[in-house]
Amino acid sequence: MRILVLFKIVPDLDLLQDKEWTIKNTLPVETAYVKKIINVYDESALELTLKMADHSINNKQQIELSAFTIGEPHADLFLKKLLALGFNNTYRVQCSADLRFNPYAIAYIITAFASQYGPYDLIAMGMQSSDGDNAKTALLVAEMLTWPCITGVTGFELRDLDLVAVRNINDQGLVEQLVHEPAVLAVGNAPCSLLRVPTLRDIKSAADQEIAIISLQSLGCDLKKLNRQNDTELESLNTVNNTRAGLVIEGTSAEEKARLLYEKHLKGWLSSR
Amino acid sequence: MSLKKEQLIEGLVEILGSEKVITDPEVLKESSVDRFRRFEELHGVYTQPLPAAVVYPQDSSQVAAVLKFASDKGINIVPRTGQTATEGGLETIVENSVVLDGSEMNEIIKIDSYNMQATCQCGTPLQVLEDQLREQGYTTGHSPQSKPLAQLGGLVATRSIGQFSTLYGGIEDMVVGLEAVFPNGEIARIKNVPRRAAGPDIRHVVIGNEGTLCFITEVTVKIFKFMPENNILLGYTLENMKTGFEILRQIMADGYKPSVARLYDREDGAYHFSHFANDKCVLILMAEGPKKIAEATAEAIEEIVGAHTECVKVDTPYIQTWFDNLNWDATDVAAERAEILETKNIGNTTEISADWATINKIYEVCIERIRNEIPDMTLVGGHSSHSYINGTNLYFVHYYNVVDCKPEEEILKYHHPIKKIIVEETIKAGGSMCHHHGVGKHRTPWIKDEYGSSYYILETLKNAFDPEGVMNKGTIFPG
Numbered sequence: 001m002r003i004l005v006l007f008k009i010v011p012d013l014d015l016l017q018d019k020e021w022t023i024k025n026t027l028p029v030e031t032a033y034v035k036k037i038i039n040v041y042d043e044s045a046l047e048l049t050l051k052m053a054d055h056s057i058n059n060k061q062q063i064e065l066s067a068f069t070i071g072e073p074h075a076d077l078f079l080k081k082l083l084a085l086g087f088n089n090t091y092r093v094q095c096s097a098d099l100r101f102n103p104y105a106i107a108y109i110i111t112a113f114a115s116q117y118g119p120y121d122l123i124a125m126g127m128q129s130s131d132g133d134n135a136k137t138a139l140l141v142a143e144m145l146t147w148p149c150i151t152g153v154t155g156f157e158l159r160d161l162d163l164v165a166v167r168n169i170n171d172q173g174l175v176e177q178l179v180h181e182p183a184v185l186a187v188g189n190a191p192c193s194l195l196r197v198p199t200l201r202d203i204k205s206a207a208d209q210e211i212a213i214i215s216l217q218s219l220g221c222d223l224k225k226l227n228r229q230n231d232t233e234l235e236s237l238n239t240v241n242n243t244r245a246g247l248v249i250e251g252t253s254a255e256e257k258a259r260l261l262y263e264k265h266l267k268g269w270l271s272s273r
Numbered sequence: 274m275s276l277k278k279e280q281l282i283e284g285l286v287e288i289l290g291s292e293k294v295i296t297d298p299e300v301l302k303e304s305s306v307d308r309f310r311r312f313e314e315l316h317g318v319y320t321q322p323l324p325a326a327v328v329y330p331q332d333s334s335q336v337a338a339v340l341k342f343a344s345d346k347g348i349n350i351v352p353r354t355g356q357t358a359t360e361g362g363l364e365t366i367v368e369n370s371v372v373l374d375g376s377e378m379n380e381i382i383k384i385d386s387y388n389m390q391a392t393c394q395c396g397t398p399l400q401v402l403e404d405q406l407r408e409q410g411y412t413t414g415h416s417p418q419s420k421p422l423a424q425l426g427g428l429v430a431t432r433s434i435g436q437f438s439t440l441y442g443g444i445e446d447m448v449v450g451l452e453a454v455f456p457n458g459e460i461a462r463i464k465n466v467p468r469r470a471a472g473p474d475i476r477h478v479v480i481g482n483e484g485t486l487c488f489i490t491e492v493t494v495k496i497f498k499f500m501p502e503n504n505i506l507l508g509y510t511l512e513n514m515k516t517g518f519e520i521l522r523q524i525m526a527d528g529y530k531p532s533v534a535r536l537y538d539r540e541d542g543a544y545h546f547s548h549f550a551n552d553k554c555v556l557i558l559m560a561e562g563p564k565k566i567a568e569a570t571a572e573a574i575e576e577i578v579g580a581h582t583e584c585v586k587v588d589t590p591y592i593q594t595w596f597d598n599l600n601w602d603a604t605d606v607a608a609e610r611a612e613i614l615e616t617k618n619i620g621n622t623t624e625i626s627a628d629w630a631t632i633n634k635i636y637e638v639c640i641e642r643i644r645n646e647i648p649d650m651t652l653v654g655g656h657s658s659h660s661y662i663n664g665t666n667l668y669f670v671h672y673y674n675v676v677d678c679k680p681e682e683e684i685l686k687y688h689h690p691i692k693k694i695i696v697e698e699t700i701k702a703g704g705s706m707c708h709h710h711g712v713g714k715h716r717t718p719w720i721k722d723e724y725g726s727s728y729y730i731l732e733t734l735k736n737a738f739d740p741e742g743v744m745n746k747g748t749i750f751p752g
């Protein structure tokens with residue numbers, strides 16, 4: 001089975017101070033100076049895929065793992081790490097354009113890549129990224145490939161040669177479904193959210209493996225055209241007020257504090273529900 | 274100990290009242306360890322004897338009464354304040370120990386901006402003092418990474434040091450006077466004077482005692498004018514640590530005092546600065562103080578670094594964002610715990626110091642040995658973060674995946690062997706095995722090697738001030 005995992009490198013927005021969230025006209029917040037990380041949902045997709053591979057090795061199933069990103073050379077550090085963790089192939093489409101608000105172009109490039117380098121049986125990725133927040137890419141890729149797409153995925157594993165058990169959260173709650181490949185899986189709030197860490201030995205043994213750098217041209221993608229086709233335009237930015245309040249309940253004992261908590265804060269709220 | 278546990282608790286309740294004597298089993302479990310055993314703790318495994326109680330005195334006389342009681346009855350006391358200890362100083366290795374927690378003695382007693390000093394009780398969080406001072410245009414100049422969590426008592430008891438130490442010094446350069454309570458119940462005050470030559474400096478009996486000689490109840494520290502508008506942050510990438518050490522040496526030897534002077538190797542640099550380091554070492558310096566001094570310091574640094582062609586200047590905002598996020602608060606600790614549980618990857622640190630001629634040799638041999646001898650390592654690197662006229666420190670950072678072992682075996686399989694390599698290589702080369710985290714309980718096997726013939730002085734202090742051996746057994750002095 002050939003699995004392609006898509007990921008994006010994003011600035012770690014948690015590191016920005018309040019003062020840096022300044023909005024000047026429609027200029028995005030300056031994030032160039034911030035440390036980069038793998039987008040959190042993509043990180044879950046990568047780890048879930050590795051877990052599936054661990055499982056399949058135990059069951060003697062053949063899995064080939066490929067990781068793919070679109071961006072600049074700073075992503076190579078992460079691709080190297082994925083090679084050390086057991087990904088068989090890593091690809092980066094060289095692109096320095098700001099495509100944060102152009103999910104159509106991203107989906108187009110991914111589809112062009114998958115068609116040229118495929119066939120793949122499964123494509124996994126995060127459901128949205130922290131800097132574009134479009135939550136559209138997975139659906140657009142599925143549409144362009146005419147594959148089914150499952151969103152809100154929290155886990156998946158190989159059941160049979162071409163049968164994948166996928167858990168996801170939808171309106172009915174948590175459901176598990178058996179999916180025949182091919183499919184696009186958009187990973188959401190998965191309980192496992194952190195990528196494992198390669199050992200120095202893993203890093204050393206993967207040192208000779210190359211990252212394939214691909215040009216947009218070789219995929220037949222014309223950036224100007226893709227930008228023209230974008231149906232999303234950044235019009236304005238607003239600050240969302242996320243401030244929270246805290247309250248210290250004073251009391252001489254735990255019992256008294258619990259009583260005050262109930263009487264002053266919980267009772268009214270509970271009875272209004 | 275001749276007392277039964279029930280009698281011990283009765284005695285404590287008599288001194289402090291029942292509200293201040295905590296025997297909740299969950300609290301006792303958490304209070305039997307510190308950060309050193311967090312892998313065990315995270316997995317709900319507690320290997321140390323649980324303390325009989327955690328107690329919260331409200332003033333020095335209550336501290337004195339508890340200590341006298343403990344001394345008379347042979348009860349082991351583990352002092353604590355902010356609970357950020359990293360080396361096992363808070364482990365309760367004796368049955369029915371009592372954890373003496375000073376965190377409710379947290380009053381800022383006086384900010385004396387004319388005499389440039391501030392007096393606080395031991396449980397004052399440094400962040401709280403620093404915030405109040407900054408509102409008035411002052412600073413303590415003390416900025417350990419644990420500033421949001423650590424408290425004055427513990428900071429003094431461990432001889433802590435902060436990120437601006439190259440200008441302001443370590444805590445030992447900041448403490449003007451203090452109050453400490455000894456196990457016989459004696460309350461001793463060391464007065465606040467600019468300097469004196471009336472015999473040995475007895476502040477140093479208290480500073481760094483790690484709760485093994487006395488309990489610190491009050492501290493007076495120097496304060497400085499806070500002028501962040503003059504700060505000039507400089508950053509460079511460079512090829513190797515040797516050049517970096519040489520640059521630091523030159524800056525110090527030429528008499529300049531940047532507040533921040535940090536040199537990261539490639540591995541540690543990649544961890545902190547993946548957004549610009551590009552597989553290079555990273556050098557960060559900050560000039561601060563009055564405008565003219567800051568400017569002159571920055572100019573001199575640029576000149577010294579400029580003579581080394583391998584150094585490439587980095588735009589300040591790349592470093593500023595990192596710098597703004599350097600300190601650890603409760604959220605970071607919680608996030609780290611979740612990460613360890615999920616990935617089974619854990620990182621620890623070991624900090625040493627040595628003179629300029631030796632430091633790079635220690636760095637190279639330790640890194641090489643850890644890489645080759647310890648299994649499952651995911652990162653081994655380090656940085657120098659505190660420089661002096663005659664040498665610098667090295668803060669080794671070691672991360673590993675915990676593989677094929679029970680939570681309680683993690684320390685034996687990984688952490689101790691790593692510490693052993695660093696400590697033994699450092700002592701062999703003539704450096705010090707502890708730069709600022711203290712000895713705790715896990716570096717005591719080497720304490721005699723660390724001191725050599727001067728161990729006589731250290732041991733005599735213990736015998737004199739804690740003859741019954743009730744103060745934090747197993748810390749600094751082998752158990």
Ligand SMILES: Cc1cc2nc3c(=O)[nH]c(=O)nc-3n(C[C@H](O)[C@H](O)[C@H](O)COP(=O)(O)OP(=O)(O)OC[C@H]3O[C@@H](n4cnc5c(N)ncnc54)[C@H](O)[C@@H]3O)c2cc1C
Pocket residue numbers: 308351352353354355356357358359362363375395416417418419422423424425426427428429430431432433434435436482483484485487488489490601709710713745748
């Ligand atoms: C994330 C993190 C970052 C850190 N960064 C730094 C750093 O930059 N620089 C640095 O120097 N250290 C650092 N440390 C180590 C630690 O913060 C310091 O050792 C600090 O000084 C401990 O203060 P505390 O109040 O937390 O003391 P605790 O952890 O409560 O106690 C530390 C030791 O002091 C003793 N003790 C505590 N209170 C008293 C008292 N009143 N009287 C006598 N003995 C007492 C205890 O028995 C124990 O041995 C860091 C720790 C963490 C977890």
